[in-house]
Amino acid sequence: MSAFDAGAARGTDATARTPRAKGTALFEVTRVARALGAEFVARLTPPTRNVVEGTVLAGSWYPETVLRELLEGLADDVERRRLGRLQARKDLESVYRSLFRAGDLLGTLSTFPMLWSLYHDSGAALFERCAAAHVRLSVRGFALPSAALCAFTAGWLQSAAELATDAPARVDETTCRTRGADRCVFEVRGHGA
Numbered sequence: 421m422s423a424f425d426a427g428a429a430r431g432t433d434a435t436a437r438t439p440r441a442k443g444t445a446l447f448e449v450t451r452v453a454r455a456l457g458a459e460f461v462a463r464l465t466p467p468t469r470n471v472v473e474g475t476v477l478a479g480s481w482y483p484e485t486v487l488r489e490l491l492e493g494l495a496d497d498v499e500r501r502r503l504g505r506l507q508a509r510k511d512l513e514s515v516y517r518s519l520f521r522a523g524d525l526l527g528t529l530s531t532f533p534m535l536w537s538l539y540h541d542s543g544a545a546l547f548e549r550c551a552a553a554h555v556r557l558s559v560r561g562f563a564l565p566s567a568a569l570c571a572f573t574a575g576w577l578q579s580a581a582e583l584a585t586d587a588p589a590r591v592d593e594t595t596c597r598t599r600g601a602d603r604c605v606f607e608v609r610g611h612g613a
């Protein structure tokens with residue numbers, strides 16, 4: 421069994437319990453939720469409202485449903501991608517700085533499988549190099565598939581690629597669990613791809 425399959429199997433096991441997201445994945449989305457005001461916060465389910473009204477700790481784990489509910493409550497995928505981009509920039513310049521490779525698109529994105537497991541306790545990500553500036557990242561076995569999280573993840577990857585190359589990048593999610601596939605696949609194309 422490859423490490424990827426082992427991770428995916430671990431994700432399958434995770435469906436038996438509450439899947440969780442790390443506090444780092446919640447910083448930007450909870451900040452925006454607070455900024456949207458009391459009316460937005462009042463409509464949230466109690467567990468999510470508690471997180472928004474409390475202090476999010478970078479190293480703590482929270483129910484994955486909190487992240488999904490907040491992302492789904494945002495206006496649209498443009499906003500979800502924007503938040504993913506902000507989160508990547510914040511994390512790759514601070515808490516996960518050691519995983520960032522300046523000037524190196526492939527090196528930076530090759531750390532995404534490790535980053536996935538820092539942000540989420542289910543599922544596993546696989547890195548594949550397709551060309552000099554084209555990378556394919558796949559996520560399997562995630563316990564709570566959500567198109568909203570995929571948009572956030574696409575934004576995260578775009579920002580990571582752009583920070584690494586200091587040039588525009590493009591991310592397309594070509595296959596998605598929420599569209600019946602067995603995995604989500606993100607094609608990342610950096611400058612010149």
Ligand SMILES: [Zn+2]
Pocket residue numbers: 566567570593595596597598603604605
């Ligand atoms: Zn997806």
